[in-house]
Amino acid sequence: MxxxxxxxxxxxxxxxxxxxxxxxxxxxxxxxxxxxxxxxxxxxxxxxxxxxxxxxxxxxxxxxxxxxxxxxxxxxxxxxxxxxxxxxxxxxxxxxxxxxxxxxxxxxxxxxxxxxxxxxxxxxxxxxxxxxxxxxxxxxxxxxxxxxxxxxxxxxxxxxxxxxxxxxxxxxxFDIEKIKQLSFEEPIYQLPQEYILFVGRLEEQKNIPLLLESISNMTTNIPLVIIGEGSLEADLKQQAIDLGINHKVLFFPFCLNPYPIIRQAKLLALTSVHEGLPTVLIEALILDTAVASTNCPTGPAEILIGKYKKYLIDSESPEKIALHIDGVLVTETQVNEQSVIQRFxxxxxxxxxxxxxxxxx
Missing domain, CATH: 3.40.50.2000 (Glycogen Phosphorylase B;)
Known part of the structure; x- marks a missing residue:
């Protein structure tokens, strides 16, 4: 054809x-x-x-x-x-x-x-x-x-x-084997040993201000790495300063191979206002990286089924999101249910x- x-x-x-x-x-x-x-x-x-x-x-x-x-x-x-x-x-x-x-x-x-x-x-x-x-x-x-x-x-x-x-x-x-293979290349950025990760456009839809507020409420002291570009970059950097967390929020531009960065993250976070089918959530699960996502329309609830449902957050409260992320980070054994991923x-x-x-x- x-x-x-x-x-x-x-x-x-x-x-x-x-x-x-x-x-x-x-x-x-x-x-x-x-x-x-x-x-x-x-x-x-x-x-x-x-x-x-x-x-x-x-x-x-x-x-x-x-x-x-x-x-x-x-x-x-x-x-x-x-x-x-x-x-x-x-x-x-x-x-x-x-x-x-x-x-x-x-x-x-x-x-x-x-x-x-x-x-x-x-x-x-x-x-x-x-x-x-x-x-x-x-x-x-x-x-x-x-x-x-x-x-x-x-x-x-x-x-x-x-x-x-x-x-x-x-x-x-998703080319699952190719994603796994690419994830073992060296990351192009110098990153902290441990970090929470956001990957996406720096625009209103992604609701990154909520993520920054949530990070400021966490008890776990771990940096946030933001991979993305967009019109809100300057505003987000200022918000990090206002919240007193700018020392642990790192901004990097998009890159062709984000998979090593996703694989090495302790957790990938998503607090979007709305989505379609958030690609980065699926990529994180393919690479056995824990995730935390608000239950926005649409996509997260369809992706995070079975044992992955524990990663879904039914709240837009920064305090509750922070508590949820803290809880996932202290869990020693993360979920691995590859049968769910095969759909993609x-x-x-x-x-x-x-x-x-x-x-x-």
């Missing part, structure tokens, strides 16, 4: 990383995969056999302006398919790219949702809730939709009254994507 992925860029961010991992998996399974990006920003390395095309749109694509880029996308598609096999399917994976394909009546353009809107929806007034439902229904009408968690799927179904052609859950793929194996997920194309498109 010829399979495309339509995404914003190739920066080191969660959606881009898992999309590239899926493309690599499908190539290994004998299929042709191509990436179409809005712009040429690239930090990720492409595996052999994956082609990259760009629309060279440097401006931010908002929903209101997305219609003006439809012709540009279709023109690119026509050039790629001219004198060549047509795409069997193109999976659109970012909000901006989903906005563009929403104007195109073609079931081969599949709408992928990587983040939950449940939290923001619940905080809207009744009028804005109606507007949200109409907007989402317009975007996915007569489209096949892939959601990365059951929580997202259930929310989308509940708010759109069956206007999509199909709504399916497919988890993000790359080949299983790759086959589920192929099944969507065969059955639905």
């Amino acid at each position: 010829r399979i495309g992925f339509f995404l914003r860029d190739l920066k080191i961010e969660g959606v881009q990383v898992v999309t590239l991992r899926l493309a690599e998996t499908l190539v290994k399974m004998g299929h042709q995969c191509e990436l179409i990006t809005l712009n040429r920003a690239q930090e990720l390395e492409l595996a052999s056999g994956i082609l990259h095309h760009s629309l060279d749109i440097e401006k931010r694509v908002s929903f209101k302006k997305s219609k003006q880029y439809v012709e540009q996308f279709l023109s690119c598609l026509n050039k790629l398919e001219h004198n060549s096999d047509p795409f069997d399917a193109i999976f659109s994976v970012h909000g901006e790219t989903n906005d563009i394909i929403s104007y195109i009546d073609n079931p081969k353009l599949i709408h992928c949702i990587h983040n939950s809107d449940e939290y923001t929806y619940n905080n809207k007034n009744w009028f804005n809730k109606i507007k949200f439902k109409r907007k989402l229904s317009t975007k996915i009408k007569n489209k096949h939709v892939v959601c990365v968690s059951n929580g997202i799927r259930d929310f989308v179904k509940a708010k759109t009254d069956g206007c999509a052609l199909s709504v399916t859950t497919i988890y993000n793929p 194996t790359a080949n299983i997920i790759g086959q589920q994507y192929l099944d969507v194309i065969k059955k639905e498109v």
Whole structure:
């Protein structure tokens, strides 16, 4: 099959990383995969056999302006398919790219949702809730939709009254053996001997101020290492100073191989306002690293099942989060239930994507 992925860029961010991992998996399974990006920003390395095309749109694509880029996308598609096999399917994976394909009546353009809107929806007034439902229904009408968690799927179904052609859950793929192998390389940063870890964008969604407050309430004296970049970096550094913990909060930028850092951490912490399917939680479990995550919509509760459920925090109180993390850190034996992790194996997920194309498109 010829399979495309339509995404914003190739920066080191969660959606881009898992999309590239899926493309690599499908190539290994004998299929042709191509990436179409809005712009040429690239930090990720492409595996052999994956082609990259760009629309060279440097401006931010908002929903209101997305219609003006439809012709540009279709023109690119026509050039790629001219004198060549047509795409069997193109999976659109970012909000901006989903906005563009929403104007195109073609079931081969599949709408992928990587983040939950449940939290923001619940905080809207009744009028804005109606507007949200109409907007989402317009975007996915007569489209096949892939959601990365059951929580997202259930929310989308509940708010759109069956206007999509199909709504399916497919988890993000993980090359478990490769992740384990990469984790034994040397970390590129000089790190403390023991540390709590956060990996992610330094943006409001990740709610890092809550994590910093929680760290300040802990009895265990252990540093926090933050791997990430974003608009809140200066504010977070100031908050650490205000809380009197700046001496034990270390900031580092994203890196291509975070797995040695994750493997060596005493615990990986997540206090997000909302997620889709938080990749870093699964990566930590693959590497036998303890985790602590608030039970935000959506993803953590689907990942942390079975014996891993002890890592889930049903509270947004910094005092209770601190108590929970302290409790996990003093536990000598951490959970290892690899049967739970096998759900996310790359080949299983790759086959589920192929099944969507065969059955639905």
